[in-house]
Amino acid sequence: MAKTRKLALMALFVAIALTIFMIESQLPPIAPIPGVKLGLANVVTLTAMLILGRKEAGAILAVRILMGAVFAGSPASLLYSAAGGFLAYLVMCLTVKHFQENQLWIVSALAGVAHNAGQLLACVLIVQTPGVFAYAPILAASGVITGCFTGFAAMYLTRALRKSGAS
Amino acid sequence: MDKKTKIWIAVLLSVVLLGLLGFFALSHxxxxxxxxxxxxxxxxxxxxLSRVTESYDIEIDTKYGYNTVHVEPGRISVTExxxxxxxxxxxGAIDRGGVPIICMPHRLVVKIEGSGIDG
Known part of the structure; x- marks a missing residue:
């Protein structure tokens, strides 16, 4: 892929991810449990990883998290999403090569659990209350469910993009 | 479906079930x-909370944000x-120690501890 084309695609992915992130942050929470959310912007990170590569996906994720905190969050929410995003990205990088593309939902489920683990750790560090770990079981469960969902979404998006010849 | 996929389905499904069960158990x-x-x-x-006879509100205004904590006989909640x-x-309200109420953006935690006077 030509350098300019890649740069343009990456910028496009950041814009889409940021838009999804902003819209999701305006929606009412799906459950009255802190940390439980769909994480739809993760669809973009996963798709970018398959189409552009791991490094590019990491860059897109980092820019999205930073800009997301500027537009929709606070310094505290930056810490939460950075901790979650970094761990999820690490898990994705380590596992993505071991699964086929139609098993992307497994990679995404593991990344979802990692994301919630990172966020919970950041939260415990910030509020300095170990009792917050009581949320670990439900956050693990929610990470798997939302991860599967975003994984399937990313798989179909990648297929459609390849078919259309856009990548 | 190959064996690897089946194993992963089993693993992930058990994480979901155990997680839900664990949370349900903890909150009760x-x-x-x-x-x-x-x-x-x-x-x-x-x-x-065992000595509260009449409900009242506590207003918590810090540099992180504003919350109203509602204290009732035997239970406590964040109402605003x-x-x-x-x-x-x-x-909603909690009346036991299992799962605390958290307001992540305001760094606020409301939890219930053992009944000892020393806390």
């Missing part, structure tokens, strides 16, 4: 009557918050 277990409100890791107020998601309000 745990005793205690001492409610402890902390902001940014610092204790803000400590209330013995100016955070964007309002999850702490949606969590």
């Amino acid at each position: 277990l745990g005793g205690g009557t001492i409610a402890v409100i902390t902001v940014d890791g610092q204790e803000y107020q400590r209330i013995d 918050a100016d955070c964007p998601d309002g999850i702490c309000v949606a969590q």
Whole structure:
């Protein structure tokens, strides 16, 4: 892929991810449990990883998290999403090569659990209350469910993009 | 479907089931009557819920944001918050120690501890 084309695609992915992130942050929470959310912007990170590569996906994720905190969050929410995003990205990088593309939902489920683990750790560090770990079981469960969902979404998006010849 | 996929389905499904079960168990277990409100890791107020006879509100206004904590006989809840998601309000009241109420953006935790006087 030509350098300019890649740069343009990456910028496009950041814009889409940021838009999804902003819209999701305006929606009412799906459950009255802190940390439980769909994480739809993760669809973009996963798709970018398959189409552009791991490094590019990491860059897109980092820019999205930073800009997301500027537009929709606070310094505290930056810490939460950075901790979650970094761990999820690490898990994705380590596992993505071991699964086929139609098993992307497994990679995404593991990344979802990692994301919630990172966020919970950041939260415990910030509020300095170990009792917050009581949320670990439900956050693990929610990470798997939302991860599967975003994984399937990313798989179909990648297929459609390849078919259309856009990548 | 190959064997690897089946194993992963089993693993992930058990994480979901155990997680849900664990959370359900935690939120129905745990005793205690001492409610402890902390902001940014610092204790803000400590209330013995077993001695509360009339409901009242505590207004918590810190540099992180604003919350109203509603104290009732035997239970405690967050009833107002100016955070964007309002999850702490949606969590409702707690009357036992298992799962604390958290307002992540305001670094606020409301938990219930054992009934000992020393806390």
